[in-house]
Amino acid sequence: MNWSLVNSLWPLFVSMVLGSAGIWLMLPPKGRQGRFVGAILSVAGLLLLAIQLLGFGQWNGQAMFMLLATFTTISAVATITMRSPVYSAIWFALTLLGTAGLLLLQEAQFLAVATIIVYAGAILVTFLFVLMLAQPEGHAIYDRMSWGKFAPLCAVLSGVLLVGGLTFLLSDLEAMPEAASLPTDNHMARLGGELFSRRLLSVELAGTLLLIALVGAIAIAKDTRPKPRQAVSTSSDGRQA
């Protein structure tokens, strides 16, 4: 048996087990105590995973990433565990803020701003709008249920296997030849130049897609059922008007 592999693997394993148990305890069919314990467990798992990631490299330069990543992950978990969909949407807005910060860290300024404006500003507001139209009382019985007992367990297992496998596979990447890094000055001009020269056809396609979606959304949302016939009004002497 390869003990060095086990020695290097156990923090990842423990963090995955802790995180999955925590998320499972917080998911819908559980009660309030389960959520509290689950929150503690998943925070512990996240910390262990962060330590594992730090093992990949050195501390310097990663503090900001770790902060933003923790913020994003915690709000993502809160999004899927909140019983009220309104709270889910608000936590998702925080996830988007964290993601925008991460994109900013990667020198993708335009995408960071676009995430906030398009996602948090437009898409999320549409979600809240539909939520208030469809579920104005805020909570429903199906928000506190799932698909029986085993569905949350299986879902958490599959998710954790995905993350655990990915982290394990990434832990022994070999150094690749250094690629030329993107120039950092004139970000918008360079991005626009690339977008409107090499990717011009894609831009046209995306525009067409937006137009189709606009027309399609109106066509779907329009009430096409035949209206009930108006009650026939009668005038005072009994004849039909």
Add this chain to the structure above:
Amino acid sequence: MDSHLTELQNYLVLGGLLFSIGLIGLLVRRNMIVMFLCVEMMLQGISVSLVAWGRFHGDWGGQMLVIFIVTVAACEAAIGLAMILAVFNYSKQLDIAFWQEVREAGIPPFTDHEIPEEREEDRVWPTLSPAGVEPELDVEEITHRSRV
């Protein structure tokens, strides 16, 4: 190990985390709008990974793809929410389990075996605490009518 590679690993793990948290939510939750939010979260995970790859290879392709992801997400939200509204007008609920009635013939229906009871504190809604001092009302001033 050089720092570029470390950074790539970090962002890929984070992207995978976001993706799988969204996946768990999509599989577990039953409210259609929350399921939709989970799909958006999976797209966020993909975006983070794509930007990380683009930066690692010094290529604009990752960021370009993310721009189109945002476009498609906007279209998807518009169409999906319109469909959810149309579906809601029919079934009067956002529960996805309602739609198992369009399942194939011969497949048994899913039934809820245990329905959680509604506790007292679930029915309590947050209220705004009163602030300031309530002004004293001068009854004479309110009821005064100058032209009578």
